[in-house]
Amino acid sequence: MEQYTIETHDLDFYFKDFKALDGINLSVPQGSIFGFLGPNGAGKTTTIRVLLDLFHANHGTIEIFGKPLKAHKTEILGRVGALIENPSIYKHLSGRQNLEIIRRMLNAPKSRIDEVLKIVRLTDNADKKAKHYSLGMCQRLGLAAALLSNPDLLILDEPTNGLDPSGIIEMRELILELNQQHNKTIFLSSHLLSEIEKLATDVAIVDSGKILYQGNLEGLKAQKQGIELKIEVSDTDKAAQVLKQLNFTISESTPSYVKAPISSKEDVARINTALVQNDLDVYQLTSSNENLEEIFLTLTKRLDQ
């Protein structure tokens, strides 16, 4: 039986009359990188705050490491590291001093500070005041603080938000390293599918406070009903005629491509052969089920990311 690090049951949460979370059931497998995906305002950060007991759910239960959060809060938080949204850093202190505050709260050994600074590659800048840190360095310092207790579970809320491309790559490498080399279960929220796609082993999609999908990425791809083929050819009018002869329906036609729904991958080969036999140059064939972004958008029906 699969072991779950986080399990929630029917979590509801209200901001006054607004239902921000609606029956959230999450099962985060132990050792996974769990992508928690949803557009802005979907309820990701609210869920994370409820998981960390910063908000109290109006209904439902949370179990972390198999124990109820309410009854074992301090014990559980001792095994969880969290990085929530924008960095929480005392800007007047150095990176090392920031970590010292958390170390004192945790009663962790002093040597742990150097260890986490090394993990997040911040040793050289550890004694620089945090107000001189770049956003990427602030995020890494936040991650270092989350790692101080050597947690089994890391909850990271949009850890790449606002980072430049190199910062994003660095953070991604760190997350993978923490999961693979340090055996941490990672609960990672993001509104960027591309980010989750590169990291996550499991995924949950949330929108308007509800879980729309939960499982692995392959399963998400399989959910897509009716695959559509985008065909880029030299003559799209002629290509449309060929497709009609083969009893395919044209869903979209432009001067550079045509789109037609297909039922299997074998259809792709049939279409390609027919186009070539009709002296058409085929530049590209793209099956829409390969594009997770579209599935994500279809699921969430929102374009505000």
Place this chain on the structure above:
Amino acid sequence: MNTTLTLKRGISAEIYKFRGTFTLWFLILAPAFVPTINFIIFMSKGEQIMANGGNAWQRLLSMSLDPANFLFAFFVIIVALFVHNIEYTSNTWKLIYTQPLNRTTIYLSKLLVFFGMLFFSLILFGLFTVVCGYAIHFFKTDLGFAEAFDKSFIFLVCIKLFLATLGFASIHFMIGQVQKNLILPLGIGIAGIISFLILVQGWEYAIYHPYGYHMLSLQNWKAEGFSLWANMQPVYLSLGLAAATLIGCGIYNAQKRIF
């Protein structure tokens, strides 16, 4: 886990975060303000001040306590702002509340550090007043600072002042816990102090005004035969108010949403 140990961890972290901040300097420099002014006054016009005789220490204390008692109220309001503002400006409430300490421990750590800061500054004020007296005596030996005076009285006054302040200090601690606006607590504080100063002139219930306990606790202290621990009503009212406010605030704190 042992509550005392976790509280110790919380307090230790709480104190550490004020490193290199203006708050620490404020806690040291503010209590030096009135004694420094008095030192300058005694050095320049000491002979005139002592022309009518009397105990020089008593005179110095009189010139220190009255303005200090008034200014201390503002000091309390500002320190309450500093203690909370460090979390609001650094966006660190969520950081400290996700550590494996329960909410009550985190709440008590901040509260005790706040009270500790007030007590520390008051004792420092007492110390600076004594140092001021000896410094004047060093430069002007004829002003009468060689006369006997029980210096412990100064520190006992500070302790009573501290206890009588806890009531409205708790109100400002609660305001800091509930909201991050800087102007609102200042406004409430100034309105509280001024309204007490007006009401105390004639309103019979002014003795219950929370912003007046510290002033009333030292009422008539210059009178002959004054006993510091005779009139304890303002202290009891202050402690009662502090207990009620802090328990209420603690319950709210356990329920509130941390952003």
